[in-house]
Amino acid sequence: MTIRYDGKVAIVTGAGQGLGRCHAIALAARGAKVVVNDLGGSKDGVGASSEAARGVVAEIKAAGGEAIANGANVANYDEVEAMVQQAMDEWGRIDILINNAGILRDKSFTKGSIEDFKLVVDVHLMGTVNCTKACWDIMRDQAYGRIVVTSSSSGLYGNFGQSNYGAAKMAVIGLMNTLVQEGAKYNIRVNALAPTAGTRMTEGLLPQAAFDLLTPETVTPAVLFLVGEDAPNRTILAAGAGSFAVSRILETESVWLPLDEQTPEGIAAHWEQIIDPDGERELTAGFEQSMKMIGKAAEGLGIKLD
Incomplete structure (x- = not known):
């Protein structure tokens, strides 16, 4: 049976490019109305522009879908609340939240600053908390919600130079584990994606031939599965280059x-x-x-x- 999202409203953070863009376009192609959120900063979190988000919205609309752009900084709860209100004003419900926004400040623990560590945690962990909190009561009241947090092999297993990123990416697993328990009776399911993809955040770290295999399009099917009506719950689904696996503690x-x-x-x-x-x-x-x-x-x- 084809998995579709007709009548569903989705928010995808960090959707101006890379994985988020691919997630948003694929959701819209299967019937979802999509809030394309992107601060529009560089991969290390500097700057802001809504141009990327508007470009994705234009792509979705050109293909016959429905979407609106939003430039909220996920680390700022007031901006996130305004984004959620924009979705409610436009479509009256929120069914799907994909927490994808992220930045990198890679340095060894010795060389990295506390300020960089806090910023990475703010975007990845608190950004996920902020977006989920702003949507939670809406999903609870409508007795339906599908939430994806984005983890990483860097959090699950470690990666040199990414103590800040890894700490945040493991923290969202702890968040998921408790939200699963609190959301179960309201038909809110929470899962984690652990993607491996060739995006601007991984460019230059791999040989080109390997990088070319890791397209966002090989990861997005995992997200589409995790936000379907028959989605699992409390699952860490790893995806990359067309392969899929489940990670367990x-x-x-x-x-x-x-x-x-x-x-x-x-x-x-x-x-x-x-x-x-x-x-x-x-x-x-x-x-x-x-x-x-x-x-x-x-x-x-x-x-x-x-």
């Missing part, structure tokens, strides 16, 4: 140690058991870890829990 089974071994030395002595992958699993809520460890302790102590 796993926890080992747990090893309970008797009181006299609950020491650093005891942990060292049992380290191979603690890290044994046999029985490891994905937890879906923080309390699951607590209950697992309480159960292990009760078993070890011979305590019966009511």
